[in-house]
Amino acid sequence: MDRNILFFKTGVSMYDAIVIGSGVSGASVARELSRYKLKIAVLEKGDDVCSGTSKGNSAVVHSGYDARYGTNKAHYNVIGNAMYDNLCHELSVPFVRNGTITYALSEEEVEKLQELTENAKKNKVPGVKLLNRKELEEVGGDFGAEVCGGLWAPTGGVVCPYNLVIAMCENAAENGVEFFLNTEVNHIEKEAIGYSIKTNRGEFISKIVFNCAGTHADEMNNFVSSEKLKIIPRKGNYLILDRKLSGKVKNTIFQAPKKLPGGGHTKGMVMVPTVDGTIILGCDSTDVDDKDDVSTTREGIEAVYQYFSENWKNFPVSREIPEFPKKMIISSYAGLRAHSVTDDFIIGEVKDAEGFFNMAGIESPGLTAAPAIAAELVSEVSKKYIFEINPAFNPLRKIPKQFRDMNDEERIKALERDKNYGKIICRCEEVTKAEILQAINSIIPAKSVNAIKMRTRAGMGRCQGGYCGPEIVSIISEETGIPITEITLSGEDSFIVPYETCIPGEI
C-alpha cells in the first residue's frame, strides 16, 4: 500500500523513532535503527534520498591524519574508515582503498606534512608515512620536478557517496524503515508523548528524534533547545573529467593544506580517481548564505580550473597527458559543507531536550565518519531505551551486477533472463533498460530523471544525457503511467517537457 495514502488517512503518524534527513548521516542512523524492532520513519525534503551534501563532495574515505587529535572528527574518522570494507561489502557498493598522497612543494609545506604525520600517529591512523621525493616516486609515480615530498596514507579510499547512501537507505527500507520524500520539517515541538514534527505533509509524532538535517541541522536543534547552534554553509566547486581517463590516476592526491582566512583550514585542492573511472578536481571554499544553494560559482569554478591548469605538471598523470585536458571536462558541481562555528561534529542527546539526538556540523570528514557515529550513537540510545533486537534484520543488500561491469559471458546470461539488458539507454555509461526499470521499481522508487541518474549513472557521462534523456523520460512514463509532460528532472515543478507541440493548423 502506498505509505503516503495510509499517512493521509490517519492524519497523524506515530513512530518510535524519526530521522530527519537522508544524507549519509540519516541513512546510517536509519540503517542502524533497523537492527531493532521499532517503527521508524525518515523524513526527507528532497524528491529523493541523498538530496544534500552527501551527493556533492570529494568522495574520499579519509584515513584520518588531517582531523585534529582529540576532536570528534578525528575519533570517528579513523573508526569510520576501518568500517568501510565491511559496510560496502554488505551493501554491494564499490569501494577502493587507493591510498592518499598529500604532496609538498616547499620545505615549509614538508614541515606542515610533518605536523600531520604526528597528528596521524596520535589519531592512530595505520601506515601513515612522510616520504621524500624518491620514496614518493616508488609509491605514487613520477610527480613533477618541483614536488619535494609527500605524505602517504595507505588506508585512504574512494567510494561513490550517493551510491553508498542510496544503498544504505534501500537496505534500511528492506528492514522496515519507512521513507517519506518531499517531506520538509517546518517545526518541532516537545509534547508529553514525545516530539511533534510539523511538515508540509502533515504531522509526525515520535518519542525519539535524530537530527541529521545537514546544513539545516541548526534550525532543527534550535526548535527544541535553548542551546542554539549555528551552521555556516561553505561552498566547494568541482570539475569532473571524462571516464576516458580511467586508470590514469591511481591515488587520491591533495595539495598541502591551506589556512582559511575565515578560520580553520581546508584540505585544499584534490584530484580524486572515482570508483566509476571519472576524475574529480576540486575544490575551493567560500562561505555562503543560502543553505540549499548548490549552484556552481564562476569564481569557484575558475579557482579550480586555474589551480589545475597551473599545477597539472605536479601530478604524475602529467607524464602521460602533459597538459590539463580541458576537453575532457564533462561537468561541474558544488557542495555545501555544514560548518559549525564550534569547528567539530556535534553528536548526542541535546541537554535540554530528552530523546532528541543531534548529528550536526557533519562536515568533512563526515562521509567517512558518519557510519561510525551512527553505530555508536544508536547503540547508546538502544541501551538507554532498551530496544528489542530485530531478528529479521538483514544487513545485506544484493543488487544485480551492472551491465557495464559484466563480461561477455555474464552479459549473455543476463540477456537470457531479461531482454531489456539488450537495450542500451545511456551509451556513455552503458546503462541498459533493465537497470532503469530496476531503479524505477526499487524499494525507494526512482521517478525523476535525476533519481534514475543517481542510481544507474544514466546521463552522467560525457554527453550528459543528450542521447538518453528522452529515452529515460519515456521509460518512466510507460512504467509509472505519469504523463510525459509531468515527468520531472528532480521533483516539484522541474518538468522537462512541459508542453505538447501544436497540432497542425492550431496556430
Next chain:
Amino acid sequence: MIMTDVDIAIVGGGCAGMSAALSAYGHGIRNIVIFERNSYLGGVLKQCIHNGFGIHKFREDLTGTQYAAKLIDDIVKTDICIKTDTIVLNITEEKEIVAVSSKEGITGYRAKSIILAMGCRERSRGELMIPGSRPAGVLTAGVAQRYMNIEGYLVGKKVFILGSGDIGLIMARQFVLEGAEVVAIAEVMPYSGGLARNIVQCAEDFGIPIYYNTTVTGIVGKKRVEGVFISDVDENRKPVLSTERFVDCDTLMLSVGLIPENEIAFKAGIKLSEKTGGPIVDDMLQTDIDGIFSCGNCLHVHDLVDFVSIESEVAGKNSAMYILDKIKKDKKPLVIETNDGEGVSGTVPHRIDLNKGEEEVTLMFRPNSKFRSCTATARINDRIISSKKMPVAVPGEMCELKINKNDFGPFEKNDKLTVEIIP
C-alpha cells in the same frame, strides 16, 4: 561467442553509413551489414523536418527526412543486412565486433573491413562550464529537436538560445512556429557561424535578435530555468562581467558545437585527431588500422549532408577495394602528411599516399575566422600545388580544395602539405 563472418560491417545507419554501404555494394560487395542503435535508419536526418538538404547531390531542395527516405529506398532494394535496435559495443584491431540488441542478444561478427559512421554528439553545458544552478530546461538543440519533431513535445515557451550556427537558427524558427517565444540568440563570435540564408529566414524574418560577442555567464532557477545571465565578451572571448545582465526565460537551448562520436574507435586503439575529434585517416579515409575506414560526422563534423554522402561513398568504395585486394600494393607507400597552416583548422585527410587510391584528392578544412575574397592554397614548402579563390570563408562552412597527385613533384621525408587561407 559464435562469430558471424561478414565482408563489411558498418557502424551507424545515418547518411554516412547508408551512403558507404550503397557505394560498397555498387562496387560488388554483397555481404554487408549495417548496425544502427536506433529503431530506424537515417540518423540525425530523421529529426530534420526543415528543407535545405540535397541541393548538391540530388539537385533538389529536400527536407532531412526526404533525403533519408531516398537513401533508405535504395538500401532496401539491395540485400544489405540491416540491424536496427542494435548497438555496437566494441570493435577490435582484428576487426571483430560485439553488438547487442534485445532481439538477438549479444552477437559477434568478424569483418574483412569496418566502416565507422557513428555520427556526432553535441557539446553539453558541462563542457562549457557555465556556472549556476542545475534546473530543468537547459538542453542541447538536438535534444530539443528530437522532442519536438519525433516525440511531439515542446521543451519551453520562452527560450534563450546560445549559439547562432545553423542548428541554433533553425531551432529558433521552429520554436516560433510551435508557438514559443525566442527571446534572443547569443553568439560569442562577432558573426554567425550559420548560412546567410538561415540568418535571414530563421532569425531576421521572425524579429529574433542575435547578440554578437555575447555569452551566457550564469543559469538561474532552482527547479526550472527562471532566467540566464549574459555578458559581452572581449576580443579573447572572455566575458566582461561589468556588462552582465539578466534575461528572463524558461529554457536555455545550447547549440554550441558538435563532437565526433568515437568512443568505440578510441577503445579499439584507433588514433584520433585532437583537432577534428575524428580518426586520423589517409586519402582513402582509412584509419591507422588497415581495413577500418571512417566517414561522415564521426570523421569530422559536416554542415551539409550532401558532402557526407560524397565522402562516405569514397569510404565505401575503398573498403570494397580493400576487400577485393585492388588497392595498389606493387608500389611502396609514398606518404605525405597534411598540416593546418594560417587561417585553417582541421584538415582532412591527415595523410596522402601518392602511390595508392585515386589521383584526385579532396582536402576538407575549416577557416579559423571570417575571410573575404581570399585564396585557399596547398603547398609543400614554397611550392604551391593547388589553390583556389573564395569570395568568402567562414568557420561555419567547410571548404574544399581539390588536388591532383601528379602535381606533387618531389618532396623530402619530413616535408608536409600545408593548407592555408590567405586574405
